Amino acid sequence: MIISISDIRKVKKSELSAWFEQMSDERKQAVSQMKVEHKRNLRIAADALCRKTIADFCGVEQNKIIFEHTKTGKPFVKDLPVHFNVSHSGDMVVCAVSDCEIGIDIEKIRNINPRAAEKFATDSEKDYISKNINGFFEIWTLKEAYFKCIGTGLGADIRDVSFDICEKKILCSENGFECSFIEPDADYICSVCKRIKNAP
Numbered sequence: 001m002i003i004s005i006s007d008i009r010k011v012k013k014s015e016l017s018a019w020f021e022q023m024s025d026e027r028k029q030a031v032s033q034m035k036v037e038h039k040r041n042l043r044i045a046a047d048a049l050c051r052k053t054i055a056d057f058c059g060v061e062q063n064k065i066i067f068e069h070t071k072t073g074k075p076f077v078k079d080l081p082v083h084f085n086v087s088h089s090g091d092m093v094v095c096a097v098s099d100c101e102i103g104i105d106i107e108k109i110r111n112i113n114p115r116a117a118e119k120f121a122t123d124s125e126k127d128y129i130s131k132n133i134n135g136f137f138e139i140w141t142l143k144e145a146y147f148k149c150i151g152t153g154l155g156a157d158i159r160d161v162s163f164d165i166c167e168k169k170i171l172c173s174e175n176g177f178e179c180s181f182i183e184p185d186a187d188y189i190c191s192v193c194k195r196i197k198n199a200p
């Protein structure tokens with residue numbers, strides 16, 4: 001597995017222009033329609049980061065990478081035996097590449113209404129959130145990473161999966177998944193979830 005991170009505050013305009021050119025026509029069109037420049041830049045940086053990380057992982061030229069999407073929106077690479085996923089929040093973009101199905105989610109730590117946990121957390125997760133300063137975003141990103149790994153998209157029932165975090169060890173209620181936190185920056189929480197090959 002490779003995880004790569006990009007902070008778009010450090011990206012030059014000339015790089016963004018070059019990266020825009022290497023995107024597919026479909027993505028160029030979708031990105032061009034976004035009104036907020038920051039959101040456009042995140043999408044362009046995400047495309048470039050994925051291209052580079054996948055090319056490094058597979059040992060192929062970046063121009064050989066063609067992105068496609070499942071019906072539920074999960075991106076995959078045409079004709080290459082590799083899995084990847086991408087996430088962006090604030091100024092950061094993260095990409096995970098693996099030979100197993102994978103999901104990644106990053107969130108910038110921000111003030112949230114504590115009641116928001118009611119919508120997605122189980123009772124034991126709510127207990128964890130109440131006792132841990134970044135608990136809300138830890139549980140939230142784990143769930144997003146899990147659903148992005150299985151690729152179901154927004155149709156999923158968020159409470160179908162739950163997490164038990166004990167001394168940095170993460171237990172997923174579903175068998176066959178390995179989940180972890182990565183620390184791209186002190187202001188962000190990021191989770192990765194991988195489906196273990198040949199799990200019982």
Ligand SMILES: CC(C)(COP(=O)(O)OP(=O)(O)OC[C@H]1O[C@@H](n2cnc3c(N)ncnc32)[C@H](O)[C@@H]1OP(=O)(O)O)[C@@H](O)C(=O)NCCC(=O)NCCS
Nearest residue numbers: 046072073074075086087088143144147148151152153154
């Ligand atoms: C669509 C969804 C994946 C977007 O997540 P987000 O946190 O708003 O945005 P992120 O930056 O983390 O991820 C965006 C990327 O996810 C990818 N993505 C889109 N649909 C996906 C899917 N079904 N599965 C996996 N990845 C997907 C795309 O590459 C997208 O990148 P792009 O915008 O540059 O094209 C998310 O809303 C979703 O469906 N979550 C699943 C379950 C759910 O309801 N979770 C609620 C919180 S627990």
